[in-house]
Amino acid sequence: MDWDKLRIFHAVADAGSLTHAGDKLNLSQSAVSRQVRALEEALNATLFHRHARGLILTEQGELLFDATKSMTKRLDAASARIRDSEEEVFGELRVTTTFGFGSLWLAPRLPKLYEKYPDLKVDLMLEERVLDLPMREADVAIRMKEPSQADLIRKRLMSVRMCLFASRDYLDREGTPDDISDIADHRLICQSPSSAQVAAGASLVQHLMTFNIRSSLTVNNYFGVLQGVIHNLGIGVLPDYVTEDFPDLVRVMPEIESADVPVFLAYPEELRHSQRIAAFRDFVQDEIISHRKQLRQLGKI
Known part of the structure; x- marks a missing residue:
């Protein structure tokens, strides 16, 4: 199916008018009309009811419009991810970590991240289950052991007892x-x-x-x-x-403590150049440096 024709159909269905769609696409009304008719012929289906007040989608047109809306959203998301790798930090960042670390250490520090990157949308997933980063169940993870999954970039952040x-x-x-x-x-x-x-x-x-x-x-x-x-x-x-x-x-009884628990940050290799990942990684590392400095001032390390 010709993507140009689908793109023009989507604009017409969204605008409800050949003229308005043409203005948006910088095409003449006749050019838009020809492309829509060609698509209808290719599909052997009527996509619009035409009347004096504009265009109304037929049942077949509604089905195709649902599909083009989904395609457009996916393309917009892909475009955002590409821009994100090169430009400003924005969009959704899915972070997974344990309930304890996420609720007691990470969440209270997130205001600093949002203050620096107000357009970031963090989806914080707190659970003990290890999510599959290569399968994109999350973008970045903070885990209480070294990740064993392949194709991950990992960095040891600190140790906990x-x-x-x-x-x-x-x-x-x-x-x-x-x-x-x-x-x-x-x-x-x-x-x-x-x-x-x-x-x-x-x-x-x-x-x-x-x-x-x-x-x-x-x-x-x-x-x-x-x-x-x-x-x-x-x-x-x-x-x-x-x-x-x-x-x-x-x-209480400072001599009683567990063995060291390593804390790792990990993310998929394919997100190596993501500015969102870099911003979150740098934020966590800066907070850990601040955390250690505070503990030294308190005489606790």
């Missing part, structure tokens, strides 16, 4: 444990053993559970664990990056 935290009010009321065996006298708040989580965090929780914990609260994500801790329910297992944004939390 799971530590023990409590609120000042809770410790004033219940006392501060001095030794790991003292954890048995406190309520432990942690991720559910059955929930998806990093192996280092799960290992730490398993170790703590061997001390006959008298009471516990398990949640399937770190945001819920944090809520339990700040509401004075007990001692929680949380990633160490919460110390910057929640300064009232107290690190």
